[in-house]
Amino acid sequence: MASIRIERVSKRYGAVEAVRDLSLVCADGELLALLGPSGCGKTSTLKMLAGIEDVSAGDIYFEDRPVTALDAAQRNVAMVFEDYALYPHLTVAQNIAFPLEIRGRPRDEIRRATEGALALLGLEASRDTNVRLLSGGAQQRVGIGRALVRQPAVILFDEPLSHLDGTQKSQLRAEIKRLQKEAGVTSVLVTHDQTEAMAMADRVAVMDRGALQQVGTADDLYERPANLFVAQFIGEPPMNLLPGRLERRGTRLVLESEAGPLALPSASVDGVAAGPGVSVIVGIRPEHLRLAGPEAPAEPGLPGCVFFREHRGDSDVVLVELSGAGMPGLAVEVESDAPWREGDAVRVAVADAPVHLFDPGTGASLRDAARVPRAARC
Amino acid sequence: MPSLALERLSQRFGDIDALDDVSLAVGPGEILGITGPSGAGKSTLCRIVCGVQSPSRGDVCFDGVSVTRVPAERRRVAIMFESYALYPHWSVFDNVAFPLRAPGVPHLSADALTRRVQDMLRFVELAGLEARRPAELSGGQRQRVALSRALAQDARAYVLDEPISHLDAKLRHTLRGAIRRRLVRGEAPTIWTSPDALEVLAVADRVAVLVQGRVRQVGRPSEIYRQPAHLDVARLVGDPPLNLLEGDLVSGAGGLSLRHHAFALPLSARVQQRLATGRHGTRAVLGLRPAEIRLAAAAETGVAARVWVWEPLGQYGILSVRLGDDIVKLKVPRGLRFHPGDPVTLDLRGAEPLLFDPAQGMAL
Numbered sequence: 001m002a003s004i005r006i007e008r009v010s011k012r013y014g015a016v017e018a019v020r021d022l023s024l025v026c027a028d029g030e031l032l033a034l035l036g037p038s039g040c041g042k043t044s045t046l047k048m049l050a051g052i053e054d055v056s057a058g059d060i061y062f063e064d065r066p067v068t069a070l071d072a073a074q075r076n077v078a079m080v081f082e083d084y085a086l087y088p089h090l091t092v093a094q095n096i097a098f099p100l101e102i103r104g105r106p107r108d109e110i111r112r113a114t115e116g117a118l119a120l121l122g123l124e125a126s127r128d129t130n131v132r133l134l135s136g137g138a139q140q141r142v143g144i145g146r147a148l149v150r151q152p153a154v155i156l157f158d159e160p161l162s163h164l165d166g167t168q169k170s171q172l173r174a175e176i177k178r179l180q181k182e183a184g185v186t187s188v189l190v191t192h193d194q195t196e197a198m199a200m201a202d203r204v205a206v207m208d209r210g211a212l213q214q215v216g217t218a219d220d221l222y223e224r225p226a227n228l229f230v231a232q233f234i235g236e237p238p239m240n241l242l243p244g245r246l247e248r249r250g251t252r253l254v255l256e257s258e259a260g261p262l263a264l265p266s267a268s269v270d271g272v273a274a275g276p277g278v279s280v281i282v283g284i285r286p287e288h289l290r291l292a293g294p295e296a297p298a299e300p301g302l303p304g305c306v307f308f309r310e311h312r313g314d315s316d317v318v319l320v321e322l323s324g325a326g327m328p329g330l331a332v333e334v335e336s337d338a339p340w341r342e343g344d345a346v347r348v349a350v351a352d353a354p355v356h357l358f359d360p361g362t363g364a365s366l367r368d369a370a371r372v373p374r375a376a377r378c
Numbered sequence: 379m380p381s382l383a384l385e386r387l388s389q390r391f392g393d394i395d396a397l398d399d400v401s402l403a404v405g406p407g408e409i410l411g412i413t414g415p416s417g418a419g420k421s422t423l424c425r426i427v428c429g430v431q432s433p434s435r436g437d438v439c440f441d442g443v444s445v446t447r448v449p450a451e452r453r454r455v456a457i458m459f460e461s462y463a464l465y466p467h468w469s470v471f472d473n474v475a476f477p478l479r480a481p482g483v484p485h486l487s488a489d490a491l492t493r494r495v496q497d498m499l500r501f502v503e504l505a506g507l508e509a510r511r512p513a514e515l516s517g518g519q520r521q522r523v524a525l526s527r528a529l530a531q532d533a534r535a536y537v538l539d540e541p542i543s544h545l546d547a548k549l550r551h552t553l554r555g556a557i558r559r560r561l562v563r564g565e566a567p568t569i570w571t572s573p574d575a576l577e578v579l580a581v582a583d584r585v586a587v588l589v590q591g592r593v594r595q596v597g598r599p600s601e602i603y604r605q606p607a608h609l610d611v612a613r614l615v616g617d618p619p620l621n622l623l624e625g626d627l628v629s630g631a632g633g634l635s636l637r638h639h640a641f642a643l644p645l646s647a648r649v650q651q652r653l654a655t656g657r658h659g660t661r662a663v664l665g666l667r668p669a670e671i672r673l674a675a676a677a678e679t680g681v682a683a684r685v686w687v688w689e690p691l692g693q694y695g696i697l698s699v700r701l702g703d704d705i706v707k708l709k710v711p712r713g714l715r716f717h718p719g720d721p722v723t724l725d726l727r728g729a730e731p732l733l734f735d736p737a738q739g740m741a742l
Contacts, residue, residue, distance in 0.1 A: 219712065233548070313615075329552070
């Protein structure tokens with residue numbers, strides 16, 4: 001077991017800077033997710049942790065021991081791969097035992113470790129099955145078992161769920177999280193799927209174009225996104241973003257937008273470094289918007305038209321097209337039995353809930369500007 | 379008004395029934411979503427509708443007239459294949475323009491054709507990439523080329539086989555609304571498949587659930603979600619899907635209850651009325667919706683369980699708890715934190731339980 005410290009690491013491929021000045025810590029026993037779209041640098045970072053790729057600058061430490069100069073075999077790192085990478089001619093038990101066999105461990109140690117992993121993963125019944133005959137989810141369980149038996153300092157998970165279909169995916173997602181906590185192995189998970197990252201990780205590091213955008217728990221990212229990138233990447237449907245100018249009307253703060261004035265709840269004013277007259281982008285989660293009919297006089301709200309209603313099971317999402325030029329559509333979460341239909345004229349107002357304010361130039365959150373990493377501002 | 383009907387379609391591949399007696403109808407301007415696990419027969423069905431494959435048995439009909447023997451190029455069905463089927467040596471523009479230039483398609487002037495293709499590429503957010511070859515695009519971009527090639531056509535029907543599965547979450551979300559709006563403005567029927575049940579529930583007017591070549595249920599999205607007709611449907615639908623717990627139906631002083639090895643749940647009068655007589659004493663599978671199970675305050679009477687895993691997802695979280703030998707999932711509001719092994723008490727009284735026959739799978 002070991003903590004991981006990444007200190008000012010960069011990775012260049014020719015003229016391309018895949019990772020830029022990255023500093024991150026993963027505590028002993030923690031599961032840290034690296035999350036971002038393709039090309040964000042998450043996989044390059046994972047490869048540098050594994051020792052498959054060299055760093056261009058900076059250092060990596062496992063438990064205060066610099067490993068930057070060590071090759072992959074010397075780092076005691078196990079990997080779990082997207083495509084499982086099992087030995088197709090071997091059985092479940094043989095695959096799990098393999099890393100110990102090639103290290104020439106004593107026979108009874110191999111047996112004990114393999115049996116332990118089979119029991120932990122619920123694979124006892126299929127110990128002698130050829131891995132090719134297993135479902136994707138079961139194959140990935142074998143991959144995890146093979147990683148665990150070595151008692152590695154660190155396990156690196158590279159998109160471990162991306163080849164699984166929905167039900168298997170959510171099942172294995174919970175299983176991996178549980179196993180990781182039980183085994184207490186320091187782990188890094190690379191994924192492009194925000195749901196996966198938030199569900200599994202203790203903390204999530206969001207990356208974009210080589211630069212770290214924010215590190216935090218699922219709640220931190222959802223409730224206090226550091227910038228527009230994180231705000232839009234976390235949450236499904238994504239956070240609504242409305243450009244406009246802040247004005248004060250009596251006690252209320254109002255967003256003057258192309259589609260009309262939108263009253264913001266007073267709670268959102270706290271800690272906002274923006275005064276009246278400032279151009280901002282307001283971010284509002286779909287569950288924090290409310291719809292009213294066009295006739296409702298008390299609630300001003302932005303006029304618009306429902307162009308799509310999505311059934312989402314426990315609730316629905318209504319997409320509203322606003323009348324102003326260049327205005328984005330707004331996603332509004334409503335109860336399953338709410339009346340709105342496609343084609344209805346509506347008014348959209350903000351519920352008494354937190355909204356987020358961003359600097360339209362830098363994209364940084366105005367709530368707590370000091371927390372935004374410098375890289376996100378360039 | 380154009381309509382599409384599949385009548386008793388079967389498709390055998392060797393010993394396997396890829397499709398087994400499938401009958402479905404799609405009305406004018408309607409989107410029929412088809413969902414099911416991989417291998418369910420979704421793509422086979424799409425290939426039969428557009429005519430690149432002939433069924434072992436059954437008919438494809440447009441406006442009541444069979445086209446089963448009409449070759450693909452004369453059916454005027456716009457299909458987007460799951461594999462994209464782009465021409466690798468052609469540009470993005472030429473790939474999208476190809477079906478518009480095909481023989482038998484009403485002629486478009488060069489200007490009109492260019493405008494049509496560019497409008498479509500803008501629609502799928504690929505403007506500016508007209509000259510690229512498919513190999514120079516990401517997987518998601520290739521999928522959007524295939525999608526725009528299908529939507530650019532004036533077709534009698536649209537068949538979209540997993541049209542947005544490889545796009546990132548944000549684009550998937552904006553695009554599916556835009557595609558739906560475009561399709562329902564026209565009169566052509568559409569078939570839209572996805573292994574993701576939530577995707578078809580979101581975009582389709584009606585949804586068919588296909589499992590092992592058979593239609594398990596057809597209905598409006600809310601019907602599929604609220605009243606799954608079969609265990610196969612219950613396992614596929616929901617985020618997370620229904621909790622399925624097996625137990626015995628036993629009668630007592632308060633009427634019937636479901637006795638699971640870790641708890642007993644009295645059934646409401648409504649549920650009891652729905653049950654066929656002669657069910658007591660038999661095994662049944664209880665379906666409980668994750669959003670309808672609540673955490674009870676410790677003092678209340680409830681079902682004791684232990685936290686297995688906690689997955690925070692921002693707006694809410696999924697709490698998996700161990701209940702006897704089963705794992706049960708609940709949707710809980712944000713702001714709470716749990717650790718493995720924490721004791722919790724479940725309140726099952728707010729849930730509208732569903733019951734299924736464990737052997738046949740049918741809803742009781």
